Amino acid sequence: MNVVASSPITGGYVLVRAAAPPPGNRSVPAEIITISDCIQDKLPRPDHWDWFQDLAEAHHAQSMCADAQLVAVGLKPDEASRLIENMGGPEQPxxxxxxxxxxxxxxxxxxxxxxxxxxxxxxxxxxxxxADDLASATGISLNGFGLFSNMADARAALEWMTSLPSEEAPAPVPWCVAALTAAPSAWDQRDARPSG
Known part of the structure; x- marks a missing residue:
């Protein structure tokens, strides 16, 4: 399958529920969507990592949490390659x-x-x-989900954040920009299967 180099590719599926963000930022909505289980409720996930690799398994988990939404997490191919390289290589499940x-x-x-x-x-x-410091420094704001509306703003925010002095910088782990999309429903998947 040909993928346009700038188009995000699917990395996995995560259950989410709107959650209150950590306190201290006026520029963040009262409820946000995030895949971080540090912020949102503990929802079903695979036993050993944070995203489902099988959409049917993700839908099964969602069936146990009717109010949770299933999101697909997408990465641009270059960011996917960096994440894979920094997190154990392509053989990781x-x-x-x-x-x-x-x-x-x-x-x-x-x-x-x-x-x-x-x-x-x-x-x-x-x-x-x-978020408040980013808005003051760059003028970049968030949408109603507490997410960036476009890739350009997200990448600029990532560059700003990772350029902070060491005492203000985030944890020294691989950081990336992820596109969060409302995942296809189980009905969409059923309808997409070949008949007969």
């Missing part, structure tokens, strides 16, 4: 879906800055409460 290079599908919610720790444990830039 949590990168099976990225290896297929399937275009991210669904309704775009926005872009989140994510840092990945061992065994692909994701943290949001919101864990560091940078």
């Amino acid at each position: 949590w990168f099976a879906l990225l290896g297929r290079k399937e275009p991210a599908a669904g309704t775009l919610l926005g872009y989140e800055l994510l840092g990945a720790e061992d065994s692909l444990d994701f943290h949001s830039w919101h864990c560091h409460s940078y």
Whole structure:
């Protein structure tokens, strides 16, 4: 399958529920969407890493949490390659879906800055409460989900954040920009299967 180099590819699926952000930022909505389980409720995830690699498994987990939304996490191919290189290589089971290079599908919610720790444990830039400082320094604002509306703003925010002095900088883990989209529903998947 040909993927346009700038188009995000699907890395995995995560259950989310609107959550209150960490305190201290006036420029962040009262509820945000994030895949970081430091901020949101503990929702079902795979046993050893933070995103589902199989959409059917993700839908099964969602069926146990009717009020949770399933989001697809997409990365641009260059960022996917850096994350894979920094997190154990392509043989890691949590990168099976990225290896297929399937275009991210669904309704775009926005872009989140994510840092990945061992065994692909994701943290949001919101864990560091940078939004007000970012807005003051760059004028970049967030959408109603607490996400960046476009990739350019998200990448500029990532560059700003990772350029902070060491005493203010985020945890020294691989950081990336992730596109969060409302994942295809189980019905969409059923309808897409070949008949007969």
